[in-house]
Amino acid sequence: MWPLLYAALVFQVARCTDMPLFETRAHDPGETLTLTCPRSVKTTDISTFHWIRVLSGSYPEFLGATFSFEYEGVNKTPHTTTKQGVGTFDLIIHQLSLTDTGFYYCVKVEDLEMELVFGIFLIIKDPASAVRVESPDLSGPVDSGDSVDLQCWVQMENAQCFEEHMVWWFRSGLDQSGPGLVYTQRNSSAQCDRSTEDPGPHKCLYTFSKTMSPSDAGTYRCAVAACGHIIFGNGTKV
Structure with missing residues (x-):
């Protein structure tokens, strides 16, 4: 259910908004990688930003969220960290491995509407x-x-x-x-x-x-x- 729902949401977003920033990047195993999502900063904006990862053969995975305004909260696991930067919402992946190959999306949610802000297809090179x-x-x-x-x-x-x-x-x-x-x-x-x-x-x-x-x-x-x-x-x- 989750993959179908998420795919439907992304499809609707792609149809209703301008083309979001999307990249394809390749990195070596063992690197620490920071993915940066633009975060609009408005005093009247109470939207939230979310990092979501979709790996081959797995359900979409929620990695962390933050507010559009300045917020010091950090979502951290042994492998990933999400936190605010200056005008950004960053995803840090520690010690990249082959299993990190997949799609990563930064999504903005405001007033029950979802906007795909940034997407990347990340390829980890096989040694x-x-x-x-x-x-x-x-x-x-x-x-x-x-x-x-x-x-x-x-x-x-x-x-x-x-x-x-x-x-x-x-x-x-x-x-x-x-x-x-x-x-x-x-x-x-x-x-x-x-x-x-x-x-x-x-x-x-x-x-x-x-x-x-x-x-x-x-x-x-x-x-x-x-x-x-x-x-x-x-x-x-x-």
Whole structure:
């Protein structure tokens, strides 16, 4: 009932008022974010402002309210705080997490009428998306005794992932048996285009050289552990 009622109210507001301010913003996990809603200050205005959050798969959530006039009340939970600023009604989200992705609305209520003042679609970036793994396709037959260089390109958007990452090499046999670990490589600045102190994106090339025998045939795949995730590259069949 709540989601349908709220959707109906927002729909009516959108039809009866000017287009409200609406944004789409993306932020990293762990940040503290302040969302600001304009608050009209009039001595004759006794309206109230409300912050409401709608997350995927959840009921709309009331986060806090205030008056249009100066008011020192604060609504606080371990994760969010709502309070007045100078001419604003602010929502502060502490330690952003992936579950904070959703719609946030600031609503003004006056004389039983609702006005959508500000809306935002907030996207919290998945740390896994900051890491990309690619293996050049070197698939093809080789002779026993030949040395094969398997390559794995790793690109990372932030220094934290770069400092913590590790590269693993797995092989799946021709009989489609489960992958087995064959080699581990720790991160090395010598294999990357930037130093560990550089905060920009890093691109690193890891090479695994192996002298092949008939028992080594199979599909080789690199995997990168970074930022609490494991990301697999595409496989190379040898």
